[in-house]
Structures are given as C-alpha cells and as structure tokens.
Amino acid sequence: MRVAVLSLSSCLGCQYVLLSMEEYFYTFIGENAIPYAPFLLDQKELPEVDLLLLEGTVRHGDDFRRLREARQKADKLVALGTCACFGGVPGLADLLTEERMMRMRYGEGAVIEGAPQGVKRLLPVDAYVSVDAFLPGCPPPEDLLQGFLKLALSGTLPSRLGATVCSECGVTSPPRTREGLRRLLSSVPEAGKCLLEQGFICMGPLTRDGCNALCPSSYGVPCGGCRGPCDEALLPPFQDLKGETLRRMERATGERKEVLEREIKDTAHSFFRYCLAEPLLRRRRPGGTATLLRRLGGEGRR
Ligand code: SF4
Ligand code: SF4
Secondary structure, eight states: OEEEEEESBSOSHHHHHHHTTTHHHHHHHHHSEEEEOTTTOOOOSOOOEEEEEEESBOOBHHHHHHHHHHHHHEEEEEEESHHHHHOTGGGGGGGSOHHHHHHHHHOTTOOOTTOOOBOSSOOOGGGTSOOSEEEOOSSOOHHHHHHHHHHHHTTOOOOOOOOBGGGGOOOBOOOOOOOOOOOTTTOOOOTTBOTTTTTOOOOGGGBBSOSTTIIIIIIOOOOOOTTOBOHHHHSTTTOOHHHHHHHHHHHHHOOOHHHHHHHOOOHHHHHOTTTTTOHHHHTOSTTHHHHHHHHHHTOOOO
C-alpha cells in the first residue's frame, strides 16, 4: 500500500508515535511504500496514495490548501490524533483573539512580518473535508495506532462505538467522604479509588476508551479527556460535558452543582481542554447526529 503522513498545524506528536513503535515501525516501512512523510523523507510534493494519516488542525489558509490537496490525493483519509478529530488543545485558542495570542507568544509590540492570517474559529478536519476514519488520542496510544494500522493496511478501516475510560479503569469506589471539590495541588487522592468519587474533576465517564485508563489507574491523576468525548457524550440528549460531569460530581461529593460550578473557575480547561472546537458539543454542526453516525460508521462522504 502507498501510505503518506501529513501534518497540518500541530506539535508533530502523533506522527512521532509512529517512530516510537520501533519493531512494528520497521515492518510498516518494509511492507508499504511511503512516498511522503516529512519526518522520514525530503519529498516536497504529496503524490496520490492509498492511505493518508493526517495530524493537526487548520489554523490558517495554507493548512486548508494542504488539507484539500490531501483529500484529493488520498483514497482513504484518516484523522490521526485529537487535534484532527476534535480540534484538540489548539481549540482553546478560540478563547483568545489572534492579537492577544501573538502578544502572549512573542511579547508586547512584536511585529511578525508575513504571519499567516489565522482562521476565525478552529474546527476538526471533517468540518472541511470528508474523513474515512478517526483515531483520536493526544497522541494516540502506541498499541492502538499499531492495531489500527494493521487493520487499515489489510483493507479494513476500523470503526466502532467507543466505550469510556471508566470501563477500563481498575479503581474501586471509595466510601463517600463528601469533602466537596478537591484539587491535586492541595489534596492527595487515595490510591486505587475512583477520583471523581473522591471529589476530583475526572473526565473518564465522558471520554472514549483506548488508553487503558492510564492516568487514573496507573498514575492516580484524573483523566483530562485527551482521547476526546465518547460517542454518548456527543449525541443528544447529552452533548454537555460540563453539565454531565457536574451532575456526577454533585452525586459523589454531596456539594450542590451550583456551588461546584462557582468553585471551578476555568471551565474551558477543566471540561473542554481537548474538544472546545467540536461543533457537536456546541450543537452547531449542521446535521449534528447524522454527521456523528456517519463518522462512527466510517462511511466515505466524498
Ligand atoms: S477515576 Fe475517573 S476514569 Fe476511573 S472510574 Fe473514576 S471517574 Fe472513571
Ligand atoms: S486517562 Fe484520560 S487523559 Fe489519561 S491518557 Fe486516557 S484519555 Fe488521556
């Protein structure tokens, strides 16, 4: 198969996972033609390919041009990583103006000659072109990417309804302490016990599975949602990560939702760190549910 890897605006972390697969990476490049992959080859033009792994998001016009070209030249296009699938961390930029971001990054008064004009609102790549499969993760876990590639290269694009991080989290329920909202900076969770039930903001119940619940069950850190919202969270009547999480926390902590909400100052980073750009959560995507169902079915929309 002819396989290419293309990055739009991104940190390059998703394609780095390919390199870190070590043994499988050599099998992957040994068994397939890789005519375009900027981290491997000095090849300027994207040729026609069977499968294209696309990471990153559209931040400016050049990204859009490359995305459109990618769609024209790839038989199957895969959105690789949470940025491509849900907008990812770059979606938080929608909270700031372009000028403010430039000042924060380069300092007061800095003039950036020829800086590209940014998009007004960040969106996942399937808001612009049809996508044949989605593999979220920030970055996608190595074993998940490997399994995905093995199937995709044998001609099947994997798609399935996802379960949640909680379904693979090995923690147990603690007795309810009802201590209210707790933060890692000022409070140490009890190991092996559910973090949400201890009063921490854990996005596991609304985040898609696939990471083996690494953060809560291996490191005792609440899930931040880096695999993106689970399917249920994207479908009506939910589509409300904040409200759903607060409802669960209210039950766990005994603290009223309104009180918790007042204490959680940074709503965007707490609940939407990886998906602020996802239009299904803003209930703005035309044909919302139908679009999601097409996504889950992996059906081509060209
Ligand atoms: S710690 Fe988080 S991911 Fe694990 S069961 Fe509790 S809410 Fe779910
Ligand atoms: S537990 Fe949550 S934040 Fe941690 S790797 Fe899994 S999805 Fe990402």
